[in-house]
Amino acid sequence: QVQLVQSGAEVKKPGSSVKVSCKASGGTFSSYAISWVRQAPGQGLEWMGRIIPILGIANYAQKFQGRVTITADKSTSTAYMELSSLRSEDTAVYYCARDLGGIAARYAFDIWGQGTMVTVSS
Amino acid sequence: QSALTQPASVSGSPGQSITISCTGTSSDVGSYNLVSWYQQHPGKAPKLMIYEVSKRPSGVSNRFSGSKSGNTASLTISGLQAEDEADYYCCSYAGSSPVFGGGTKLTVL
Numbered sequence: 001q002v003q004l005v006q007s008g009a010e011v012k013k014p015g016s017s018v019k020v021s022c023k024a025s026g027g028t029f030s031s032y033a034i035s036w037v038r039q040a041p042g043q044g045l046e047w048m049g050r051i052i053p054i055l056g057i058a059n060y061a062q063k064f065q066g067r068v069t070i071t072a073d074k075s076t077s078t079a080y081m082e083l084s085s086l087r088s089e090d091t092a093v094y095y096c097a098r099d100l101g102g103i104a105a106r107y108a109f110d111i112w113g114q115g116t117m118v119t120v121s122s
Numbered sequence: 123q124s125a126l127t128q129p130a131s132v133s134g135s136p137g138q139s140i141t142i143s144c145t146g147t148s149s150d151v152g153s154y155n156l157v158s159w160y161q162q163h164p165g166k167a168p169k170l171m172i173y174e175v176s177k178r179p180s181g182v183s184n185r186f187s188g189s190k191s192g193n194t195a196s197l198t199i200s201g202l203q204a205e206d207e208a209d210y211y212c213c214s215y216a217g218s219s220p221v222f223g224g225g226t227k228l229t230v231l
Contacts, residue, residue: 045160045213047222061219062219100170108156110170110179
């Protein structure tokens with residue numbers, strides 16, 4: 001069974017960037033879309049974007065266009081999410097999640113990483 | 123895109139059934155059968171409970187069921203159990219990206 005293991009917690013200054021990794025183990029990686037979803041403290045879930053590693057194609061939520069970059073390294077079965085120009089409102093837990101539909105996105109996320117806490121503070 | 127609308131909280135006693143609604147628009151819930159539901163316990167990652175409106179992933183109890191009518195999707199949990207106490211989120215494709223509901227806290231009395 002595929003597992004997604006994310007990198008550890010980060011503390012960043014406003015205006016800086018953060019890059020979070022999501023490594024897949026135990027199964028196929030490249031032929032499934034990987035999405036990034038964040039959750040601010042005490043708040044709901046928010047979809048940021050996704051990538052299909054085998055195609056190298058990423059698309060982003062309009063809110064994050066220009067500020068987020070999602071990439072994938074097929075050789076290491078790892079997806080990355082980089083968020084720039086950080087502000088305090090970006091403080092959140094960031095999750096990677098696999099779409100069970102494979103390349104044909106069903107926007108149903110069946111496997112999740114454990115989450116990475118990103119704190120933005122001066 | 124605006125978040126889907128869910129009640130902030132619902133409650134029920136063990137053994138009872140409850141339904142959580144998720145109201146969107148004709149641009150999301152009403153147009154696509156790509157509605158999913160997630161259960162989230164405190165400090166944990168979300169867990170997929172229902173996808174494509176009414177399908178259950180392997181391993182999810184058949185006490186959980188989903189449906190849709192017009193612009194509103196619903197999650198029903200029958201035979202409530204203590205471990206069902208959690209936050210629940212709906213999600214729908216909205217034409218270019220998915221949108222989540224604000225979440226519903228389920229309390230098992």
